[in-house]
Amino acid sequence: MLKIGLLGYGKAGSAVASILAADPRYALAWVARRHADAAGETVTVNGIDVPVLGMADGGLDQWLERHPVDAVVDFSNADAVSVYGNAICQRGIALVSAISAYSTEQLAYVRSLGQHIRVMASPNITLGINFLMLAARLLRGIAPFADVEILEQHFREKPEVSGTARKLAETLELNESNITSLRLGGIVGHHEVIFGFPHQTVRLIHNAIRREAFGTGAAFALEELLRHPPGFYSFDDLLLARVRQNLLAA
Numbered sequence: 001m002l003k004i005g006l007l008g009y010g011k012a013g014s015a016v017a018s019i020l021a022a023d024p025r026y027a028l029a030w031v032a033r034r035h036a037d038a039a040g041e042t043v044t045v046n047g048i049d050v051p052v053l054g055m056a057d058g059g060l061d062q063w064l065e066r067h068p069v070d071a072v073v074d075f076s077n078a079d080a081v082s083v084y085g086n087a088i089c090q091r092g093i094a095l096v097s098a099i100s101a102y103s104t105e106q107l108a109y110v111r112s113l114g115q116h117i118r119v120m121a122s123p124n125i126t127l128g129i130n131f132l133m134l135a136a137r138l139l140r141g142i143a144p145f146a147d148v149e150i151l152e153q154h155f156r157e158k159p160e161v162s163g164t165a166r167k168l169a170e171t172l173e174l175n176e177s178n179i180t181s182l183r184l185g186g187i188v189g190h191h192e193v194i195f196g197f198p199h200q201t202v203r204l205i206h207n208a209i210r211r212e213a214f215g216t217g218a219a220f221a222l223e224e225l226l227r228h229p230p231g232f233y234s235f236d237d238l239l240l241a242r243v244r245q246n247l248l249a250a
Contacts, residue, residue, distance in 0.1 A: 019215025100163025
C-alpha cells in the first residue's frame with residue numbers, strides 16, 4: 001500500500017481525500033493546509049483521523065522525516081510548489097499536480113523536477129476530460145478542415161477561463177477566441193468540443209458531476225505514474241501508455 005500526502009483541503013481537496021482514503025491501493029498519510037495554525041489538527045476522512053500540516057509554518061522537511069510518503073498529490077495553489085518542490089525532490093517522492101494556474105516560470109520549475117523524480121501535471125485530472133482531449137485530438141488530425149469551437153461552463157464564482165479549456169485549445173491548435181465561457185449557478189465543470197462539418201456536427205462532451213471525479217483521476221494518475229521511470233508526464237502521456245497497452249493486448 002502506497003502512502004500519499006495531500007496538499008490542499010478545499011472543496012476539491014476534501015473530495016479527493018475521500019476517494020484516496022477509500023482506495024485499498026493507497027493510505028492517506030496526511031493533509032497539508034495553507035495556514036500555519038492548521039498544524040496539530042486532524043481531519044476525519046471516511047472515519048479515519050488524518051494529521052494536518054500547516055504549510056506556512058516552514059516545517060515541511062521535519063514533517064516529511066516524521067511522516068514519509070511515496071507520493072504527493074497537489075490540489076492547493078500554484079505557489080505551493082516552490083515550498084515543497086526541493087523537499088520532495090531530495091527524498092524521491094513522486095508528484096501528481098492538479099494545479100491549473102501555473103505561470104510559465106512555475107511550470108518550468110515543475111518540469112525541472114522531472115529530471116529527478118516522477119512528476120505528472122495536468123490542469124484537469126479527471127479521467128473523462130483527458131479521454132475527451134485524446135479523442136478530440138484524434139478527430140482534429142483526421143479532419144483538419146472542420147470548424148472547431150470549445151464551450152466551457154463552471155460555477156458562477158469562477159472568474160477565469162478554465163485551464164482545461166485553454167489546454168484543449170492548445171492541443172487542438174486553436175486560439176483562446178475559440179473558447180466560449182459561461183458561469184451559471186453551481187456547475188462543477190462542463191467542457192464541450194464542437195466539430196462543424198459541411199453535413200454533420202460532432203460534439204464531444206464531458207460533465208464533472210461531483211468533485212470526487214478529481215479523486216478518481218488522481219488515483220489513476222498515481223498508479224500509472226509509478227509504473228514509469230522518473231520524468232515529467234502529462235495525464236495524456238499516462239493515458240496514451242495505457243491505451244497502447246490495451247490495444248497490444250487485444
